[in-house]
Structures are given as structure tokens and as C-alpha cells.
Amino acid sequence: MIENNVVKDPRTLVMSEVMTPDKVNFNGNVHGGHLLSLLDRVAYACASRYAARTIVTLSVDQVFFKEPIYVGELVICSACVNYVGNTSLEIGIRVVAENLLKRTSRHTNTCYFTMVALDDNGRPTKIPPLTIENPVQQRRYNEALQRKKARLQLHDVMKKQ
Numbered sequence: 001m002i003e004n005n006v007v008k009d010p011r012t013l014v015m016s017e018v019m020t021p022d023k024v025n026f027n028g029n030v031h032g033g034h035l036l037s038l039l040d041r042v043a044y045a046c047a048s049r050y051a052a053r054t055i056v057t058l059s060v061d062q063v064f065f066k067e068p069i070y071v072g073e074l075v076i077c078s079a080c081v082n083y084v085g086n087t088s089l090e091i092g093i094r095v096v097a098e099n100l101l102k103r104t105s106r107h108t109n110t111c112y113f114t115m116v117a118l119d120d121n122g123r124p125t126k127i128p129p130l131t132i133e134n135p136v137q138q139r140r141y142n143e144a145l146q147r148k149k150a151r152l153q154l155h156d157v158m159k160k161q
């Protein structure tokens with residue numbers, strides 16, 4: 001029998017990928033472009049499942065490659081809908097790289113994607129509001145709202161230049 005169970009927690013999503021040798025950069029470690037592509041797919045999956053709408057990426061911030069990721073490691077991306085506005089939402093992604101042979105893990109970075117829901121005409125459309133159920137969700141919401149204000153301010157400054 002095929003069951004169609006409803007996703008219990010549509011605001012969070014975990015996606016993992018083993019870093020295979022075809023992903024290397026000129027330095028022999030995992031290519032930054034591959035990680036960006038993975039992060040974009042994670043943000044897309046998390047946002048479109050939450051909103052149940054067509055989703056596009058508007059912006060990405062705080063992608064710092066402070067530590068290399070090595071071939072053979074398992075990259076685990078834990079994504080969460082931090083904030084929902086009217087037509088946009090912020091997805092936070094925490095990235096952990098796991099050494100499968102040593103069974104160790106390290107937090108390599110956290111980044112934030114702003115995604116926008118589109119209607120059938122390709123125009124921004126309303127997203128179901130986010131319900132806040134605990135202090136962690138409230139903190140993430142508040143911080144995301146601050147980041148959104150900062151992004152909009154920066155956008156205004158850049159436009160004037």
C-alpha cells in the first residue's frame with residue numbers, strides 16, 4: 001500500500017552528502033562552488049516545502065569558508081525556516097562535516113538564504129505565516145528580522161551609489 005503521510009515538521013530539513021573525489025578544487029579539497037550549489041538546493045528544498053509554492057533564491061549571506069571540507073567527509077546541512085515575511089522567508093543552514101572513519105564532526109559554517117515565493121505569473125506571492133512555539137524559534141525569528149532590516153538598508157545604500 002502506498003501511504004501519503006503529511007510531513008510532521010515542514011519548517012526544518014536535514015540533507016547530507018558524501019564528498020566524492022569529483023568535487024575537488026585546485027587545492028585538493030572540496031570546491032566552494034559545489035558547497036554553494038548544495039546549500040542552494042538545501043535552502044530551496046526547505047523553503048519550497050514550507051511554503052508549498054514555487055521558490056527562488058533572492059540572496060545568500062554569511063557564506064564563509066573558514067575551514068576546508070575534505071573529500072570523504074559527510075556534509076550534513078541542517079536547515080530551518082527562521083523567519084517568514086509576506087512573500088519572503090529566511091532559511092538558516094548549519095553545516096557540519098563528519099569524518100566517517102574517525103566518527104568526529106566539526107561545525108564548518110552557518111549561512112542564511114532569503115527566498116521568495118512566486119505565483120504562476122512569476123510575481124512574489126504570500127507565504128503562510130510562521131507560528132512561533134518556543135524561545136529558540138523566537139530568538140531565530142528576531143535575529144532574522146534584524147538581518148532582513150540590515151539587508152534592506154544595505155540595498156538602499158548601494159542603490160544610491
Ligand SMILES: CC(C)(COP(=O)(O)OP(=O)(O)OC[C@H]1O[C@@H](n2cnc3c(N)ncnc32)[C@H](O)[C@@H]1OP(=O)(O)O)[C@@H](O)C(=O)NCCC(=O)NCCS
Pocket residue numbers: 056057058059084085086087088089114116118122123124148151152155
Ligand atoms: C525574487 C524576485 C521575484 C523579487 O522581486 P522584487 O520585485 O524584488 O519583489 P519585492 O520587492 O516585492 O520583494 C519581495 C520580497 O523580497 C524582499 N526583499 C527584496 N529585496 C530585499 C533585500 N535586498 N533584502 C532582503 N529582502 C528583500 C522584500 O522585502 C519582500 O519580502 P516580504 O514580502 O516578505 O516583505 C526577483 O528579484 C527575481 O525574480 N529575482 C531572480 C531570482 C532568481 O532567479 N534566483 C536565482 C538566482 S541565480
